[in-house]
Amino acid sequence: MLFDLDVQDQTEAHAAAMARALDAPCVFVLRGPLGAGKTTWVRAFLRALGHDGIVPSPTYTLVEPYETVGMKVWHVDLYRLQDPLELEALGIRELLDGDAVMLVEWPERWPEIDARSDVRLHLRHGDSESARQLEVDAASERGRGLLERMEWGALPKVPTPR
Numbered sequence: 001m002l003f004d005l006d007v008q009d010q011t012e013a014h015a016a017a018m019a020r021a022l023d024a025p026c027v028f029v030l031r032g033p034l035g036a037g038k039t040t041w042v043r044a045f046l047r048a049l050g051h052d053g054i055v056p057s058p059t060y061t062l063v064e065p066y067e068t069v070g071m072k073v074w075h076v077d078l079y080r081l082q083d084p085l086e087l088e089a090l091g092i093r094e095l096l097d098g099d100a101v102m103l104v105e106w107p108e109r110w111p112e113i114d115a116r117s118d119v120r121l122h123l124r125h126g127d128s129e130s131a132r133q134l135e136v137d138a139a140s141e142r143g144r145g146l147l148e149r150m151e152w153g154a155l156p157k158v159p160t161p162r
């Protein structure tokens, strides 16, 4: 499913719609180059779940925990991960077995994460400063269910998928 997002508001509306459709913990992987908008999407997602504090980019800590109403959320950024073995020391692998939402930037650094993901997001720069193209794919039954609920929901600010 492809979305043309002309402005940041639309990226944020997309993330919020997905957060509202969430009814069970899911693993989201977010691909895309530096500055594509992965953290921006995550911030809007967390806000829609009710988190109203700051959301620092976990570039150095690699993982930041959040406790929203009824949902634990882990925001992970693997940009600086040198070796998947570091995941053991940080305890990130165990998070997958917990009952929490995971939002993982730079999943390329951890090849097995794709096999455990429910939804794959890929943000690309568009042809203006604020334009992005967002590709969304379900990677599991749970992910498919989530995307189906989103399609049927009201998404006023998100353009119709092409």
Ligand SMILES: Nc1ncnc2c1ncn2[C@@H]1O[C@H](COP(=O)(O)OP(=O)(O)OP(=O)(O)O)[C@@H](O)[C@H]1O
Residues within 6 Å of the ligand: 005, 006, 007, 008, 009, 011, 032, 033, 034, 035, 036, 037, 038, 039, 040, 041, 057, 077, 079, 105, 129, 130, 131, 132
């Ligand atoms: N349509 C848009 N969607 C998302 N971000 C946008 C959009 N238009 C402009 N921006 C800007 O692009 C930047 C995206 O930065 P962000 O930190 O979200 O990227 P990132 O993909 O997480 O990068 P990194 O790989 O460094 O973590 C922000 O400054 C944001 O304001």
Ligand SMILES: [Mg+2]
Residues within 6 Å of the ligand: 038, 039, 040, 057, 077, 105
């Ligand atoms: Mg980021």
